[in-house]
Amino acid sequence: MNKIKTFNVCIAGLGTVGSNVIDDLINNHEIIVKKINAEFKILAISAKNKSKKRIFDISKYQWKDDPFELVKNDKCDIFIELIGEEKGLSFDLVKKALENHIHVITANKAMLSKYGNELFEIAEKNNVLLLFEAAIAGGIPIVKVIKQSIFLNKIKKISGILNGTTNFILSEMGKKKLSFKEILGKAQQNGYAEINPANDVDGVDSAHKLSLLSTLCFGSTINFDNVTYKGITNIDIEDIKNAEKLGYKIKLISESEIIDNKIMSVVEPKLIPNESQLANIDGVLNGVKIETDHLQSLVLKGEGAGGQATSSSIFSDLYEIALDTKSPSLGYAINKLIDYKKLDLSNKSESYYLRILVKDISGVLAKITSNLNEEGISIETILQTPDKNGSQEQIPIIIVTHETKKRLLSKALTKIEKLDFVLDNIAVITIDKSIN
């Protein structure tokens, strides 16, 4: 029997995830030793608030008020960063740890998607790992699946539902037929949404994750600016009901692919067919679908957040460090990453769902369709739904277009919004029939 290998671990940030990691390290010590003949010892911990009530007894561990003492400690082998600032303290600590030849594990997608290039380069230069399984899709082991299991595949496209809060809100709006604001309030009460939900509902959080996924899938330099994103705050309950009538669900879809040697990374709410795989990922769950030269479709589905699930992914990274694989943190050596340019989306052809609120007077539909027609946009379906207030002074006209270029649609809609019987901004949601 070989001697048990010991890894000294320091942890900064002791919220739900940090506390769960410590709890797990204590409770699973025996099983870890049995499975991999290695142990992870907690060398020191740090957090903003020492007196906060936690699920473990902090008095058993070395507490540092100054987190920099963790990453300056020569005995520290692995530093786990769970503070979660986009730059500031998180970045400074991670950078210092890597410079001091300490492996880093983090769940911080904001930091990595904005400042990852610099950090991964330092990690590579110092021959240590910067791992982030917990940063994308919580407990779903998507990073390692891409980086190892299907690494020799040529990935064509990745798409997914990467944010549990928005997926919960959209699912509940559909189920309970309540408005975005009403469901958001409930989600905040349940802890499914933050008090300040902007990062989630505006699509930023999904965009952070998609940015990292596209690097893993396509070997692109990390470039958050390459991601175009739009959130769900403008999704009206009427849109969800209309989508249902048309055989679709509305989901906040993140997708990335290389087209004509340029990168297309988009986060936006989309109408996707009811029977498609991502349409069936409901509530707080996350799901990711990968299409490769070898696999028509590989779908992973699971918990996208929560202390336990995220801790599982941190353990996956601990195991990778213990394995000593010499596989680079991003799968690729830094000098192999490609700086893809962003695809111009204005020429992309897609179908659209339009909701146009108009005065109920004759000739309205003819004028709208003729404006669309002038830009060569043809119509697949029109739904005229009765006004919800029972009054017929205004009616929403729902139009599903055939595929058209975004710039042509914009041109037509600008003209239509100027028509005097059009009462509000036109709601536009992309339809993706090709998702299956």
Next chain:
Amino acid sequence: MNKIKTFNVCIAGLGTVGSNVIDDLINNHEIIVKKINAEFKILAISAKNKSKKRIFDISKYQWKDDPFELVKNDKCDIFIELIGEEKGLSFDLVKKALENHIHVITANKAMLSKYGNELFEIAEKNNVLLLFEAAIAGGIPIVKVIKQSIFLNKIKKISGILNGTTNFILSEMGKKKLSFKEILGKAQQNGYAEINPANDVDGVDSAHKLSLLSTLCFGSTINFDNVTYKGITNIDIEDIKNAEKLGYKIKLISESEIIDNKIMSVVEPKLIPNESQLANIDGVLNGVKIETDHLQSLVLKGEGAGGQATSSSIFSDLYEIALDTKSPSLGYAINKLIDYKKLDLSNKSESYYLRILVKDISGVLAKITSNLNEEGISIETILQTPDKNGSQEQIPIIIVTHETKKRLLSKALTKIEKLDFVLDNIAVITIDKSIN
């Protein structure tokens, strides 16, 4: 730049999968070198029939009529076994390769589930890997997810749909409302079922895979005899229609868990709720669901067979060998595997679906329920469906029981089958409401 590392590969068995692997090795040479600075060179190949038409030009490779020349070759680093015999030539070649310190990759679940213990021990002793990502669920990277991503989780249960042929047949029976035999015939025409489909439809193939999965999940010694299996040949189209009426789908479910320190591994058709995750895996797809101490549910879904998908998994194993992880083939060192005893299933409590064909005379239902009642079996639902021939001389009575022990049910059914108005053997299918 370090020198490119070369691995010499020999392949025996050049059917669909073997031919795809060779085709992929040729076409992806450049991308592999770029991604991992390693190359896989085809040293020699062998198959039963040299003159068979294949998708690649065999004249470019060293052909060996005697496959043993592949595994005796000192220059061979990796031997890929794709002959697929349960013992015989496959076993002898793999054994010889491992003894000669050659890594082995195989898709041969039958061989590994029956004779794996001996082979994995030889691999460990000789410090080489025996990898089998392609043996379970085709292109789904389930082996590596369990062995690496969630290896430090404590797995509670694994369940899945592991056989594409049977899943296709059951899905099509439901969609087209045709009998097992009719759909099997179509599946054979499409190439979705073998000419001799026994291994698939009798549940043996799923049992092979489940046996290996339970070793990966629970660190159990490989023991095919611990798997209880039943196929789908007795599933009547009436059962599928009745299941639908009751809100269920019938799927061939494989599941394994440790209960009271004993192993329960069962492959059987089950009624599972329509809205459950496995119920939505249709057609030739496979799906696996894992429940751990950290993850309520992690589901992987994808192609369970086919040349391309299987080749993807073989490439995953090639990558693992190139990575040089030192992780054991099964995740565990051989001497850490536990020889779990098989759980006695007769005391397991489950709900059951019963279809009892009876003469349509008065008092029938009372007699059946009183027999069930004598064994303490209570009834949740009764469906009396009209005879499909329009005649009322015989009617099927459909009963859904509350949870009861299998041995009590067997006792009651033995008595009921002896009643003179019962016209045929009773169809019994387990109902699993807990699957979600």
